[in-house]
Amino acid sequence: xxxxxxxxxxxxxxxxxxxxxxxxxxxxxxxxxxxxxxxxxxxxxxxxxxxxxxxxxxxxxxxxxxxxxxxxxxxxxxxxxxxxx
Numbered sequence: 571x572x573x574x575x576x577x578x579x580x581x582x583x584x585x586x587x588x589x590x591x592x593x594x595x596x597x598x599x600x601x602x603x604x605x606x607x608x609x610x611x612x613x614x615x616x617x618x619x620x621x622x623x624x625x626x627x628x629x630x631x632x633x634x635x636x637x638x639x640x641x642x643x644x645x646x647x648x649x650x651x652x653x654x655x
Contacts, residue, residue, distance in 0.1 A: 585619040599625055617649065
């Protein structure tokens with residue numbers, strides 16, 4: 571299975587983890603937030619469902635597959651497909 575196909579195969583399960591592991595996710599989010607300077611500009615590589623980007627106010631991202639991109643919950647200013655590993 572190529573590297574992109576794995577994202578296409580499991581994209582539904584990816585987002586499910588954040589729902590069933592909410593406490594772990596929130597702990598992880600708080601640690602990352604403590605390391606990011608306020609008002610910094612960023613790009614998320616491997617957007618997934620955009621749950622991290624949304625939490626950090628990131629407005630640009632790169633997604634690994636079309637199916638993962640369908641999970642994005644909001645309209646991005648800039649969202650790119652990176653399919654040439």
